[in-house]
Amino acid sequence: EAQVTQNPRYLITVTGKKLTVTCSQNMNHEYMSWYRQDPGLGLRQIYYSMNVEVTDKGDVPEGYKVSRKEKRNFPLILESPSPNQTSLYFCASSLMTGSDTQYFGPGTRLTVL
Amino acid sequence: KQEVTQIPAALSVPEGENLVLNCSFTDSAIYNLQWFRQDPGKGLTSLLLIQSSQREQTSGRLNASLDKSSGRSTLYIAASQPGDSATYLCAVSPMDSSYKLIFGSGTRLLVRP
Numbered sequence: 001e002a003q004v005t006q007n008p009r010y011l012i013t014v015t016g017k018k019l020t021v022t023c024s025q026n027m028n029h030e031y032m033s034w035y036r037q038d039p040g041l042g043l044r045q046i047y048y049s050m051n052v053e054v055t056d057k058g059d060v061p062e063g064y065k066v067s068r069k070e071k072r073n074f075p076l077i078l079e080s081p082s083p084n085q086t087s088l089y090f091c092a093s094s095l096m097t098g099s100d101t102q103y104f105g106p107g108t109r110l111t112v113l
Numbered sequence: 114k115q116e117v118t119q120i121p122a123a124l125s126v127p128e129g130e131n132l133v134l135n136c137s138f139t140d141s142a143i144y145n146l147q148w149f150r151q152d153p154g155k156g157l158t159s160l161l162l163i164q165s166s167q168r169e170q171t172s173g174r175l176n177a178s179l180d181k182s183s184g185r186s187t188l189y190i191a192a193s194q195p196g197d198s199a200t201y202l203c204a205v206s207p208m209d210s211s212y213k214l215i216f217g218s219g220t221r222l223l224v225r226p
Contacts, residue, residue: 004156031212033214035216040218041218042117042202042216042218042219043157043202043204043216044216045213045215048212056212058213059213090157097206097211097212098206098211098213098214099144099145099211099214101147101159102147102157102159102214103159104156105156106156107155
């Protein structure tokens with residue numbers, strides 16, 4: 001089944017404790033991206049990747065890192081999480097670019113205390 | 114800067130009604146516009162993608178139109194059903210950055226049996 005998977009689905013952590021949210025797709029897509037969704041603000045793009053080893057900032061990259069060492073994986077790294085990073089995070093992938101049909105993962109709900 | 118607005122924020126209708134969801138964007142220079150559905154606790158599912166050169170797209174009971182010059186799109190749902198209850202989001206891919214997707218805040222739809 002073609003899908004985007006994220007892990008963990010739910011995470012409660014404390015300020016400053018490094019964490020990684022994994023994202024994997026099995027559709028051989030070139031493009032992957034991360035979004036955060038907050039009430040009243042909609043989905044905002046954090047980072048995106050056009051291909052292996054090619055990543056760029058979205059609209060709200062501060063406090064996040066990403067890497068794209070393999071085509072299928074695009075982990076989101078929070079080196080020192082803060083409470084304002086409490087949010088619902090989505091990973092998405094598409095064939096080539098952001099203008100192609102996007103396939104979303106199920107989301108990761110992160111709470112930073 | 115491109116901004117996407119969806120009105121109303123919430124809508125409640127009785128089953129069987131035909132309904133229209135609205136999406137407006139401030140910059141007409143877009144590659145395309147996508148409509149998504151988001152169910153509680155789940156990721157987004159792509160419903161329809163309209164290229165900037167198209168006027169509309171149809172899928173089953175859904176019809177999406179695009180008027181790029183006026184910065185508007187509508188999602189028409191025919192003969193609504195309780196299973197249509199979800200949040201509907203639109204997103205545009207800017208012409209100057211096809212790597213990005215800019216989302217509206219969504220319309221939360223409730224179809225009452």
